[in-house]
Amino acid sequence: MEIILSNVHFLRPAWLLMLLPGLALPWLWRRSQAQQRRLRGIIAPHLLPFLLVTPEDRHRWRPVHLCAAVLVVGALAAAGPTWEQDRPAFVQNRAPLIIAVDLSPSMDASDVSPTRLEAAKHTLQQLVNRRSGARTALIAYAGSAHLVLPATDDPALLDTFVQALSTDLIQRPGKNVGAVIEQAKRLLAVENTPGTLLLMTDGADAGALDSLKQSLEGSALQVLVMAVGSASGGIIRDANGQPRTDSNGRPALGTFDAAALKALAHATDAPLGSLTLSGDDLDWIEGHVRQHFQAASAEQQALQWKDAGYWLCGPLLLIAFFSIRRGWSVNWSAVLVLGLGFALTPAPAQANGWADAFFTRDQQGRWAFEHQHFPAAAALFVDPYWKGIAAYNAADFDLALATFAQLDTPQAYFYLGNIYVRRFTFDQAIAAYQRALQLQPQFPEASANLALALALQQDTDSAERNTPEVKPDAIQFDKQPGKGQSKPLLTPQASSDERWLQNLTTSPANFLRQKFRLQDQATPKDTP
Template sequence: MDINLGDFHFLRPLWLLLLPFAALLPLLWRRSRDLQRRLRSNIAEHLLQHLLITPRDQQRLRPVHLVCALLMLGAVAAAGPTWEQDRPEFLENRAPLIIAIDLSPSMDASDVQPSRLEAAKHKLHDLIQRRSGARNALIAYAGSAHLVLPPTDDPALLDSFIQALGTDLIGKPGKNVGVVIDQAKRLLAAEKTPGTLLLITDGADTSGLAGLDQQLADSALQVLILAVGSEDGGLIHNANGQPRTDSNGRPVLGSFDQAALKQLASAMDAPLGSLTLNDDDLDWIELHAQQHFQSASDEQRELHWKDAGYWLCWPLLLIAFFSVRKGWSLNWMAGFLLLIGVGLQPAPAQANALVDAFFTPDQQGRWAFEHEHFPQAAAHFVDPYWKGIAAYNAADFDLALASFARLQTPQAYFYLGNIYVRRFKFDEAIAAYTQALKLQPQFPEATANLALAIALQKDTESAEQNAPEVKPDEIKMDKAPGKGQSKALQTEQAASDELWLQNLTTSPARFLKQKFSLQDQMGPKP
């Protein structure tokens, strides 16, 4: 509710209802001290003025006047006076970017050295390094589109998957941009913020352009197209470096249809750029992404105003100090108790009766969690979800497993799947991720981890089947039974998912190929 007076208005105007009450306080106080008014009903008025001796009050300022000033200033401060629009902190960040790279065979053409795909990967490496701290997602597409990595601000993790991309990862031929837009819209809906889709391709399927504008309608998604290749095209090489030939033995040229790319850009009303040897293309991408992000956030920015009410805290504090005067009483008990509470502030790993009296266990757990004292947070939390999150961050997976098992939410099943994968229990992990997707179909992280768990399960089974059977050269046993002692060896839990992934023997390229193949077999499901 706003009361607008030009640019000046109040964010919470109902607090202004205190102003009339505060203005009446001095009048009510003076009326209560009017002895002549109280005696007028018992003594004749012409005699009363001669019988009363009213001493002259030398002090014009009384506590009631300061209370009146405090209430009036406090009401104005609480009402939130404002006259200037605020720019939220999140708008200072660069726009989230969803990168979609074409992995069709034509990207192996060598008209751009060493190949179109390798040149695009090199350019993406520079782009994500420049956008360090911003969130980027990666989609690979050909005849089908696949999420490689959800939005992340880790450039090293993203670059490791970019460098693993190859044209042999997707078996379904084509250049289906429509499924890319669907994937990007789902990612952007989860981000709840406007963003940009960057298409890196060397051509387009003109038969599938109809309806792309409808897919982008009423969406906060902007599309940029970065063309890779030359108009003459180039040779496509095999994995052994030899030029690829057709059935007649003639070399295959990678198609680069500039007219088709222009039709694609026109169908989506998307800017069309080309790969350059310098950083002009990177500047072009960042400029369009940032401009779109700011323009799409204009409506949100109009709802944010700078609350100037906190500036009135200084005169309020001055009035409060001015209230300490000779002859006036001040109750110090509240301040004394406050000082005791500050002095007895517990350490992060401790608690005392005073803290328990003022803060619930969940509040204490949240304080410890925000200060990254995860074991203490897990000990304090009563809420099973937050206890599980804290225990998961503290690498106490037994407690996290017990906490999440009490819940029936998609997030709980997602974390259960993560814990099972860490313990190489892939059947349980797949069941947990599947249940999470049943409860929340649009869950990109659960979708990606489900594909990872299936790929790791197949990889583990394959490794076990192909492991050679090696017999020991010699077996020695203790002569006296009972002399040997068994001792459990404890290994340090991985500090992060990235460190855990580095310990896997499956290469990113092999994992992506298995993941894309499984997704194509499952069909077009979110």
Template sequence: MAFNLSDLHLLRPAWLLLALIGVLLPMLWRRSRDLQHRLRGNIAPHLLPHLLLMPSDPHRLRPVHLASALLVLGALAAAGPTWEQDRPDFLENRAPLIIALDLSPSMDTIDVPPTRLEAAKHTLHDLIARRSGARTALIVYAGSAHLVLPPTDDPALLDSFIQALSSDLLTRPGKDVAGVIAQAKRLLAAEQAPGTLLLISDGADVTQLSRLKALLADSPLQVLILAVGSNPASFDAPALKQLAAATDAPLGSLTLNDDDLDWVELHAQQHFQDADEQQRALQWKDAGYWLCWPLLLVALLCIRRGWSLNWAAVLLLGLLLPPQPAQANALADAFLTADQQGRWAFEHHHYPAAAQLFVDPYWKGIAAYNAADYDLALATFAQLDTAQAAFYQGNIYVRRFKFDQAISAYQQALQHQPDFPQASANLALAIALKKDTESAADNTPEVKPDALKFDKTPGKGQTKTVQTEQASSDALWLQNLSTSPANFLRRKFSLQDQGAGHE
């Protein structure tokens, strides 16, 4: 970006007061050494030049001048001069995407081999692989809309649910786009960021079109529609066009190459950037660090023979400070608090170290949760009476197959924060898993053996405790479940439909 003088400004202008001190310092020093000025009140001014012998100073550059230069340059650097706006390199990967996949029976049509639904799932598999590090949510819908996964940056977990989807998971007929938009708006409110809703369908319910525009009014949600079908005559193209017009959504189609993926990513990134620029002022690049090099040069010039510094103030300050015990991380402790050190470890994925460093109970619990130290996480979250703490407690209980405690924890989270889509989704999941586990236990046949035989004589055998590895990720945890994602999704959607029917 070219330098523009009109864009030049300071991020922290208050530091220029230090530069003012630096400018005045040589003048004050010269005044303090002016004997004529000090003796003018005691000796006649016309006699002073003849009575004083002022040796010439061969050194025009004195330590006070370099100290002045250090103060001025340091003040300018600390003030943060800038003339260029800064957009992080990872901004395009932050665009949240909410995928809504139509599971109506029409999606089983084989005009797109093997079926429309399977072709859409294949496209989504490639899409989430390209969006590594970005947050993506998954919603499915037919006559009702259901949240499958809240926004996650784990592509393996998301793909495991996508591949488990089928048209028999939902029983209500229809295409409830209004329900999808309501779900997406709740997710986006929790994300507190502009995002995109990608509708993948082969048709639309035109009776809902009149209220969709009102649902999207004043919302940072962008809608994209990806039509699934071999040609416009094989699916409800007119209804999709009407849906696109009602939601101001670009209309694309599933392709055999990556054009559809490029189309989705381009619209999602552009919408995120445009909305983000409207919601907040762009950050500016702090160019003050460039002044560190001249600062270093001036500091090196201060190291000259015959020059010295008055260390009295420094020594006095050192004597007043209380002695600290020596520690291995004394340098970090001198500049960073324990929570700041924990944050650094957390951002560099050193979760066990972060859990030990954090003092803040919430972040300590989060770090322990990510480190799979669930005992520490439970003990830490138990100190907090918040929706997030109860939510993570529920997650830990589900991992340990303690579904009653998990259900109670999620219900507590929803009491604190009724509009908590992740807790609502996990509550339904815990209930479904509990029912599935109880059903599997009830259907287990009881077979009594005719005889028991041991291959070891009594007292000769050895016993060994086998410890199972605790799941350290959602994907590994799901693999360890005794049920498939399709089974508990079916139960979850059924329970949600039953609950909606009683409202």
């Protein structure tokens, strides 16, 4: 460990005031023990040295010296000595990234194999896997911008929605980057930390670039532009790999507007890169994300020096070890107070007399909730909202339904909608989500779940309509009377979000298509 003396300083220098009593204690003790000073006013000074018999003290170290050492070393440790900047390894993973993918028809051009969009999706898959544990959000855009997935650290969930992206999801034509920036700013406000927006596109609307710089003023959002495609362009192909044709019957070509991309990068003050499929583009993205987060994050500035005070814990323990000597007493009051504190700690599974005496039921429930004892937390909470949340996490949906029904808040209606969707009562779920959005219009989770409930309801109705009504000719039972035993077939209720999602009957692509269609219908065409 290299120590640069010019960097040595203290993070909490006020604790250095404890050095004064620590250094003064031995001097004050010696002064109080000086017999000559006490007898100087009684016996003549020239006779005093010959009348005093001073016994030889074999113990050079006294309790006062060890107490002074504890104060000095403890003051230095508490003051936080430091000389090295703190750059944690998880800075890159904590830097949020918002990915916006262009879904206009030109992204189906085949100048990048197999198509521009498929190449971009392959790069995003590698990027998500490399940033495992990072918070990444996904936006799809063309003539309108839509949130596909809020910031999440689940790479499997991200990859599911990335693979569902296709150019037929958004019907409104264009490349509305302004709407993407507004979506990204709202996401960044939730994260409350500097972040980066990555635009993966093959062009831009030149007439809408003037307002982009004004949209980014005062924002902690950094923009990166990654060009997808080649200057030669390519033939646009459909999902089956067949060339698409224009109105004249000729193969449709996907243009690559390099000038518009440069103008977009200039308007957003963004670095301009290109899709290489070699890994260099991933390094380019991660480098810019990390540098922006380190430069702009106020949290990083507060944590930029490592606290080395804990190195002094060893000397403190060594001093305490030498304090255990015959004839020296120990004050056990602090130990008794500490033991009493442990005795008053509430049990995770049940309340006790001590906990009820010193903690409210909601405080005990919060302790159990934070330690993931959800059934116990649901039994302890008095507050209906927290009681419902605990019951929901404990998969006790009957209790959660009865508790949330008492509240008239957007969050309560959101969880009611989730419970109704789990029970496949989509009409009630849609009504609950709509009520949540009435109370809180800016509620992205409720909007996304409303679109999901509508898609599930549509798929269910379609399946019922397409079910053939065929009556059997005859029913024959091969079980003889008195033999065998009938048992009811029980379907286990999904107890986790992951298992419930696996039971859904709609695909991510259908869900996104339905969601984007509803959002485009609710938004005027001239609104970003």
